[in-house]
Amino acid sequence: MTTVALAVTDGMLHFELGMAFEVFGANPAGLADPWYRLAVCGPTAMRVGRFRLEPDHGLDRLPAADTVIVPGWANVDREPPADLVDAVRAAHEAGARVASLCTGAFVLAAAGLLDGRRATTHWAHTDVLAARYPEVTVDPDVLYVDNGSVLTSAGKAAAMDLCLHLVRLDHGSVIANRLARRLVVPPHRDGGQAQFITTPMPAPDHHPLAGLFPWALERLDQPLTVEDLARQARMSSRHLGRHFRTVTGTTPLQWLLTQRIRRAQELLETTDDSVDGIAAATGMGTATTLRRHFNRTVGVPPDTYRRTFRTRNRLG
Known part of the structure; x- marks a missing residue:
């Protein structure tokens, strides 16, 4: 998956476009060799937010890419351009992995790529996506959905989660985590986490679980239970569950399992330890x-x- 094409046109959201360009367009400190070859593909020079963008290639180059990224589509009240929809469909038919960021899911849905599949988009537009494309199973409660050759993400920060997920699929957990550290973003949030949490997020180092997380990460080899975590955090299991949902969007046990899988990935990539040992x-x-x-x-x-x-x- 070495060639990544950004499929752009007038009306794209510059935040998601810039995020994808940052992840796939540079190889900071030589994280992996080879890195991705990035191409920006669009019909002509265009406006993206307040910026002028001149694509490297036309949309006809999309079928030559290994991965096609469709950034957010600004105006979900109207259909995306037919030439963009046709080019994205042609790329998928040619074997490309196609991923949408935020409301880019509307482009994939218009191309028929989401029919019969589970998908997501920004929580504010999931009802619109479900009503307009009834063949799509819209999940409003997740960060991203990976269907193999077709992937969709929720809005804004969740787009970064999907981009890092793609890097993890292509280059492994170690490289994805190093990239996340350079971008100063969380190294891994599972796609099944809630995309919209009603309680405001606390500052990273000033929440009731700030001391619990590193304590648990140092003890992943032990059979930790919810009661163990609650005891260490000096709170009841019920209050622990509430704080976990607020801070991580998931449950204590699911968070533990995610950390164990992440650690297993790193050990598989970097050691010769047996599966039993891991x-x-x-x-x-x-x-x-x-x-x-x-x-x-x-x-x-x-x-x-x-x-x-x-x-x-x-x-x-």
């Missing part, structure tokens, strides 16, 4: 348990994941 080091207990959760979460068995990213790292 299961013990991540608190999964047995290789069978690790394989079950890893396969369900990542989409491939641990051994396949290790072979894939060890091969890519050697080639790089």
Whole structure:
């Protein structure tokens, strides 16, 4: 997945466009070699927000890309341009992986790529997407949805989550985490997390769980329970659950599982430890348990994941 094309036209949202350009258009400090070759594809010079943009290529270049990114579409009250819709459809038919950021999902839906699939978009527009395209199963409660060759994200910050998810799929967890640190964003938020949390988010280092997170991360090899976490945080299990939902958008056990899977990915990429050893080091207990959760979460068995990213790292 080396060539990434940004499919742009008048009316695109510059925030999501700039975010995708930042992730795929540069290789800070040589994180991976080769990195992506980025092409900005559009019909002509255009206005993106208050900026003038001149594409590198026309929309006819989209089918030559490995991955096509469709940034947010500003005016969801009207249909996206037919030439953009046709080009995105042609790219998918040619075998490209197609991902939308925020309201870019309306372009994918107009192209028929979301028919019969689960998808998401910015929470403020999920009702519109569902009403206009009834063949699409719209999920308003997640950060992003990965259908393999078609991916959609919720709005704004969730677009970064999907971009990092794509990097993780292509280059592995270690590279994605290093990139996230350079961009000063969270290294991994699972796509199933809630995209809209009614309680305001506290400052990163000034919330009731600030001390609990590093404590738990140092003890992933132990069979931690919700009661263990609550005891360490000096609160009841019920209050712990409320604070977890506020800060992370998920439950304590789901957060723990996500951290265990992340740690397993890093160990598979960077060590020769056996799957049994990694299961013990991540608190999964047995290789069978690790394989079950890893396969369900990542989409491939641990051994396949290790072979894939060890091969890519050697080639790089």
